[in-house]
Amino acid sequence: xxxxxxxxxxxxxxxxxxxxxxxxxxxxxxxxxxxxxxxxxxxxxxxxxxxxxxxxxxxxxxxxxxxxxxxxxxxxxxxxxxxxxxxxxxxxxxxxxxxxxxxxxxxxxxxxxxxxxxxxxxxxxxxxxxxxxxxxxxxxxxxxxxxxxxxxxxxxxxxxxxxxxxxxxxxxxxxxxxxxxxxxxxxxxxxxxx
Amino acid sequence: xxxxxxxxxxxxxxxxxxxxxxxxxxxxxxxxxxxxxxxxxxxxxxxxxxxxxxxxxxxxxxxxxxxxxxxxxxxxxxxxxxxxxxxxxxxxxxxxxxxxxxxxxxxxxxxxxxxxxxxxxxxxxxxxxxxxxxxxxxxxxxxx
Numbered sequence: 001x002x003x004x005x006x007x008x009x010x011x012x013x014x015x016x017x018x019x020x021x022x023x024x025x026x027x028x029x030x031x032x033x034x035x036x037x038x039x040x041x042x043x044x045x046x047x048x049x050x051x052x053x054x055x056x057x058x059x060x061x062x063x064x065x066x067x068x069x070x071x072x073x074x075x076x077x078x079x080x081x082x083x084x085x086x087x088x089x090x091x092x093x094x095x096x097x098x099x100x101x102x103x104x105x106x107x108x109x110x111x112x113x114x115x116x117x118x119x120x121x122x123x124x125x126x127x128x129x130x131x132x133x134x135x136x137x138x139x140x141x142x143x144x145x146x147x148x149x150x151x152x153x154x155x156x157x158x159x160x161x162x163x164x165x166x167x168x169x170x171x172x173x174x175x176x177x178x179x180x181x182x183x184x185x186x187x188x189x190x191x192x193x194x
Numbered sequence: 195x196x197x198x199x200x201x202x203x204x205x206x207x208x209x210x211x212x213x214x215x216x217x218x219x220x221x222x223x224x225x226x227x228x229x230x231x232x233x234x235x236x237x238x239x240x241x242x243x244x245x246x247x248x249x250x251x252x253x254x255x256x257x258x259x260x261x262x263x264x265x266x267x268x269x270x271x272x273x274x275x276x277x278x279x280x281x282x283x284x285x286x287x288x289x290x291x292x293x294x295x296x297x298x299x300x301x302x303x304x305x306x307x308x309x310x311x312x313x314x315x316x317x318x319x320x321x322x323x324x325x326x327x328x329x330x331x332x333x334x335x336x337x338x
Contacts, residue, residue, distance in 0.1 A: 008331035015338045047316045059335035079337040080289045080316040
């Protein structure tokens with residue numbers, strides 16, 4: 001939802017639309033844009049978080065989290081139930097909190113940066129799957145960052161799924177789009193003018 | 195005013211029957227300096243067009259008061275969810291959703307140097323915008 005504020009500092013929030021406006025607003029660290037917060041059932045007004053939510057353990061590291069259940073990951077959740085006993089608990093599977101870029105060419109071969117948590121220290125048999133196609137090459141695999149090359153894929157918005165070496169799976173829905181290249185129109189009437 | 199329920203027994207402010215909207219809970223200048231709304235649910239409210247010649251736009255409306263709003267749900271109201279002007283207040287651990295216009299609308303704080311803290315809330319599905327603020331705010335750990 002749009003957040004329109006003045007004279008404000010804004011940090012460690014998830015914004016489902018990449019829209020933040022305000023002439024003197026200071027955007028700080030820890031923002032998550034355009035990812036589904038994964039509510040349990042927003043249609044039925046249940047805004048608790050599913051265990052796959054990117055908002056789990058993604059709040060300000062300086063915020064207290066002692067009221068969350070014991071398996072709290074050592075960091076507060078974003079949202080209404082952060083630092084309460086209703087907080088969704090941390091679970092040991094990978095979680096995506098940042099992607100760049102959000103679009104790539106249908107021919108693939110773009111470099112994709114994925115940030116998050118619980119990717120484990122090394123790739124091993126881990127893999128990144130865009131839609132139904134695995135990345136053909138991995139440039140970096142750390143516990144909080146993966147850099148890989150996008151595969152070729154038909155034009156579509158796709159999920160990104162991460163499978164870690166221990167077989168745990170995490171994903172972000174419809175978060176990456178394969179797009180055809182822009183066609184440049186050649187018009188001889190407007191070319192080679194002097 | 196102090197309205198404090200418990201996690202298991204929230205205080206419900208709602209309409210009578212299955213349709214329509216009521217007014218709002220207004221905190222005018224005379225509301226006192228230690229108001230608290232905790233573990234409450236406010237739904238199907240609207241606004242008041244004139245109380246002490248002032249407009250109260252939100253289902254929860256504060257003017258020149260001092261309020262802590264926490265652990266509450268402000269949903270499905272017919273105007274703003276929360277409206278404030280020249281108020282000292284913080285909002286934390288609230289669900290502010292599906293209100294017809296703004297989720298939270300802040301005209302100004304009690305003083306220009308005061309920072310309103312909006313922390314750990316889920317503010318989503320509101321008709322116009324999640325937050326509009328003309329005051330200095332610290333907005334942290336929220337989901338929009």
